[in-house]
Amino acid sequence: MDHLLVLLLLLWSSALQTEGTPNSTESEEVRLVGGDSRCAGTLEVKHKGDWKPVRGLDMVIERSGDWTLKEANVVCRNLDCGSAVSVVKRKESSVRPVWRIESDCVQSGSSLRDCARSDISSSILNLTCSDSVRLVDGTSLCSGRLEVKSDQSNQWWSSVCEDDFDQQDAEVVCRELGCGAPSVLQGALYGEVEAPMWTKEFQCGGHESALLDCRSSGSARNTCSPGKAVGLTCSESEEVRLVGGDSRCAGTVELKHNGDWRPVRGSYWTLKVANVVCRNLDCGSAVSVVEREESSYRPIWRIDSDCVQSGSSLRECATSESSSYILNLTCSDSVRLVDGTSLCSGRLEVKSDQSNQWWSSVCEDDFDQQDAEVVCRELGCGAPSVLQGALYGEVEAPMWTKEFQCGGHESALLDCRSSGPARNTCSPGKAVGLTCSDSVRLVGGDSRCAGTLELKHKGDWRPVRGFRWTLKEANVVCRNLDCGSAVSVVEREESSYRPVWLIDSDCVQSGSSLRECAISASSSYILNLTCSDLLVRPNISVSSSTYGVSEAQQQEFRVLRGSTFTISCSIQPQYPGGSFQLTFTSSNTTHNYTQPAVNHSAHFLFPAAEPAHQGNYSCVYHVYVFSHNFSSESRLLSLTVSDPSxxxxxxxxxxxxxxxxxxxxxxxxxxxxxxxxxxxxxxxxxxxxxxxxxxxxxxxxxxxxxxxxxx
Known part of the structure; x- marks a missing residue:
């Protein structure tokens, strides 16, 4: 019976090895060379019979597509090497043939060979994977069910029984994976397929660099039941900080990765991306993000905005390189708007200044328009446009216990005077909901609905340079200005560079405000927009020999069958020329009548009223100005034809x-x-x-x- 059990175990372990090892043909096409083990070194791919290193992208030239831990993890899994710990872009002294493999292609699920394109570069990628430890089925590379690879010749991955694992062991695993300190250690948190098979108890001191460096008990354990596999989450909130600013919520962004604190260079960071850091630090909303140039190069972590917006952690998006550019970030310290449609809208929450800090909503009875002006200014937004209780919902009754008494000129809400007595009577449904406007304008055109697009951000009016803007993005501006629809969007080159706000089309199309999408830059290119609502609305009136004259107010106007009636279109003088189109619609037909505008009006005569003339009429004024056609439509006039009898x-x-x-x-x-x-x-x-x-x-x-x- 014992021999049969041993045979079954051997067959089972062999099946596990076959199942857990990547396809041999695929794995032979990827390798890491020149490192301390087969799980670290320069990434090389064999394609068309040729082994070449894989290049890292030049972010000065290329918008996106560089590698992060997410793409590196594909290689680590392919090599059966655990989790990706680091990806470093290394510069060589000269260019050589390489494979260019963009991150987007890898993330789509394609093989590395399918994503490879021949190129030449001096920049190549070095990867490090964890050799014998990994976290699987988690929400990130720093969470999941713990699996350890046996160091026997017949290797496989096995989960670990929680009875054989403690907090000190968890600290070693998180360190080995390049993550923060352990935050959650709980059995079966991330599921399991079968009972854990690891047969030793770990006895780490907590200082070791790798789990297999720890002492372990020699006795075999065969009593661990299903549902007891170690589930581990390593923290990431402690691995980011802002340094050198006026408070803990302002300064240079630094990330701790692989045990190394470095400043961050952001690739196309906006306030949306910066807000991830602010939330991570419990610092309210992002107010500004600025890329600052230093006098010399130094090692940094470059973090691509697209990676962060996909939901990945900052660590997963980090790539090692050298640069003279670093990010400075400012968050609001004690005020934020939550559950809104943008950073400038939501339910107002204020952080208590007590030692036991928490965020609390504010009762609308304790808040007025002047208080709202201060909040919008503190958040770097435009003037308040909507102030209404419970507009953005609430979980419980507001808990803030003071009434704000701002003059409207203060720079921060907590700088305002407030009443001393506590308020405990605010009922649910009364939390302040606030919407601050986007400060945009069109300048230098022939009307307020045409000209150079400018955005006020951080108190600074600058022109906008649009990246891949179309009429869809321009429409957002026209609607914001109550100027109808976009007619044209033109990128215009000036004679010299000046500070601009760079706004990417993808960010605008995602529903974000222009302010959230703005990146500080310098350029000689700026956007000129023309919106349709350049014209006032024309007037429409009707006169007949029976009932006299009436203006259109969507009321029913009656004329006698067979009588003469005239519909008149007119418009306030703005531009010379143009034409009027009288549009008639009924239940079964539509007609258009056109006349040139004479003295800014036109008169459409109907000699004999018939039932076919019964329906709705409107005047549409057309005029060609500023090299574009514009139109404006009147209200509807409803006409009824009565029988003479x-x-x-x-x-x-x-x-x-x-x-x-x-x-x-x-x-x-x-x-x-x-x-x-x-x-x-x-x-x-x-x-x-x-x-x-x-x-x-x-x-x-x-x-x-x-x-x-x-x-």
Whole structure:
């Protein structure tokens, strides 16, 4: 029976090895050479029978596509080498033939060979993988179920029983993988396929550089049950910091990676990307991000914006290189807007200045327009446009206990005076919701809806240089300015360079505000935009021989069938010339009539009204100015055509009523004349009763009583 058990174990381990090892044909096409082990060194790929190193991209020339830990991890898995720990771009003294393999191609799931293109470069990639430790099925390279590779000749990966693993062991694993300190250590957190098979208990001191350097017990463990595999999450929040600024929420961005603190150079970083760092540091919202040039080169971590926006950690997006450019970042320290559509909208939260700090929403009864102006200024946004309670939801009743009393000129909300007594009466649904505007304008054109696009960011008005802008992106600006739709977007070259805001089209199309997409740069290219809403709205009116004239207010205007009517279009004088198009729509037809504008108006005559003329009319003014066609449309006018017989019947009824009234009046006059010249009180009463249709006899006072009443 024991021999049978041993045989089954051998067969099982052989199956595991076959299953866990990459396809031999594929793995032979990739290797790491010149390192301390087969899991570290220069990355080389065999393609078309030729082994060549893989190049790193030059980010001065190329927008994106460089390698990060995410792409390096594909190689590590291919080589059965655990997780990617570092990827370094190394400069050689001379250029040589290389394979260019872009990150986007690798992330799509294609093989390295399928992504390879022949090139020449002096920049090549060095990779380091963890040799015998990895975290699998987690949310990042720093989380997952722990697996260890046996050091026996018949190698396989095995999960570890949580009873054989403690906090000190976890510290060693996180260090070996280049991650931060362990934050979560819990069995079965990331699932498992079967019971853990690692047969030794680790006894690390916590200072070792690799897990297999730790002492371990010699006795075999065969009692670990399913659901007990080690699940480990290494932290990343402690591995980023801002240094050299006025507070812990401002300064040069530095990342600790592979045990090394270095400044960060951002590839096309915007406020959206910078906000990841601010959240990581619990520092509110990103206010500014600036790329600063130093006097000399030094080692840095370059972090591509696209990688961060994909949801990867900063560490996973880091590539080692040397540069003289580094990032300076400023976050709001104690104010932020959350759950909004941009960094300039959301539910207001303020951080307490107590030692036990937390974020709390604010009651709208404790907040007014001047307070809102200060918050928008502190966040680097435009003026407040919407201030409304519960606009962006809330989890619980606001907990901030003071009423703000800002003058509107302060630079930070916590600089404002506030009331001393605590407020504990704010009910749910009353949290401040705030939207600050984007400060954009078009200048130098013939109207406020045409000209050079400028954005105010960090208190600085600069022209915008658009990267791959089309009418779609320009439309965002036109809508923001209430200027209709974009008609044209032109990139114009000036004679010299000047500071600009570089705004990428992809960022704008993602729904972000222009401010969130702005990158500080210098350029001689700027954007000129023209929006459609250059014109005032034309007026529409109708006149007929029957009912006179009426302006369009979407009411129903009635004309008599067979009568003559005229619809007039006019517009306030702005530009010479142009034409009017009268558009008619009904339930079953549409017609357009066009006339040139004479004295800024046109008149459309209809000699005989018919039922076919019944429907909605509007005037559209067209004019060609600034080398473009523009148009503007009036309100709708609804027209109804009445039948003459109905009209004549109505007139007959009116004439009959007037006749009856005249007859009644004449009878009254005759009665007064017949009474003679004695207009006594009784006569007056009888006349009144007659006019009311009530007999005088027996119903009113006698002549004697009337006389007594008179006396």
């Amino acid at each position: 109905v009209h004549h019947h109505f007139i007959r009824v009116v004439v009959l009523l007037l006749t009856l009234l005249l007859v009644n009046t004449a009878l009254c006059c005759c009665c007064k004349a017949c009474r003679g010249q004695k207009p006594g009180r009784q006569e007056n009463i009888e006349l009144d009763d007659y006019n009311l249709g009530v007999p005088a006899a027996g119903g009113g006072p006698t002549e004697e009583e009337g006389a007594q009443g008179a006396e």
